Amino acid sequence: MLIVIAITGQPTFMGSLVGYWVGFGYTIWFRRDVLRSSELDTRSALGQMRRSLLARLGMITLVVVAVARFQASWLYSLALGIAFGVIASFITVAIHQNSAERGDKKSA
Numbered sequence: 001m002l003i004v005i006a007i008t009g010q011p012t013f014m015g016s017l018v019g020y021w022v023g024f025g026y027t028i029w030f031r032r033d034v035l036r037s038s039e040l041d042t043r044s045a046l047g048q049m050r051r052s053l054l055a056r057l058g059m060i061t062l063v064v065v066a067v068a069r070f071q072a073s074w075l076y077s078l079a080l081g082i083a084f085g086v087i088a089s090f091i092t093v094a095i096h097q098n099s100a101e102r103g104d105k106k107s108a
Helices: 002-008 011-037 042-070 072-102
Strands: none
Touching (some): 011 042, 042 072
């Protein structure tokens, strides 16, 4: 993404970089909460996941509002970056989890 920004000279693509990292952080946070909730009983897990969902949505809202306030031209690329970050990191986590369940080990 930094190469695209350097070639085009468009700083609006910085929104996609920020969005990618926000989406990636969202996925890591979600995975951590799911692993933590999987050890609880159903009622406690639902309560914790509900609180966690509100916290994650608050974090996304805070980032979007901050970008809208200070760099409104980045909003479209921010949305694309968040979507790409969430999708790419979910795929990465799923592949990692799938290979870990099968016991595949990569040799160094």
